[in-house]
Amino acid sequence: MNKRGYHICKACRRPYVSEDDAPKRLQWAEDMKEKYPEKEDWHNVRFSDECHVSFGPEGMVHVIRTSKQRGLSDCIQEVRKEKDDDQQYRVHWWVAIGYDFKSRIQFYDVPSNSNSKMTHRVYIDQILEPVVKPWLDAGHDFVLE
Structure with missing residues (x-):
């Protein structure tokens, strides 16, 4: 199968960047380049991001596909909501970095939803106010991006 271009791999859960998001990301980059044209302009910018890790049954599906099939709808795994008794344990954290700066890791909890997405209330109460x-x-x- 390898000689014919097929590989066994984990099913994609979603494309990395959707066709709708790609132009928006490019526009953001162009706007930022215009706003901060010199490298020194970036010294007071702090970038932040959050990360999520789940512990428990992975439930991954393996598919056989070619490299050109990555992200096609028939190679994407539908994620089903687990029953409460076998739901995965999730850990969430947030950090910020910048020129000559890095924050401490801020762990936070998302009690109000099942998809682990940070809500506005969680962001205000567990990131903005305490950090x-x-x-x-x-x-x-600084400018927080």
Whole structure:
């Protein structure tokens, strides 16, 4: 099968960047390049992101596909909601980095939904208030992206 271009791999859960999102990401990059044209302009920018890890049954589906088939609808695994008794344990954390800066890891909990997406309330109560506000109170000059 390998000689014919087929590989056994885990089913894609979603494409990396959708066709709808690609132009938006490109526009954002162009806007940022215009807003911050010099490398020194980026010294007060802090980038933040969150990460999620699940512990428990993986439930991964393996498919046989060619490299050109990645992300096609028939190679994407539908994620089903688990029953409460065998639901995975999830850990969430948030960090920020920038020029000569890195935050501590901020672990947070998402109690109000089953998809583990951070809600506005969680972001305010568990990130902005306890982490970002003290930076502002201490006089840090930054733009949070």
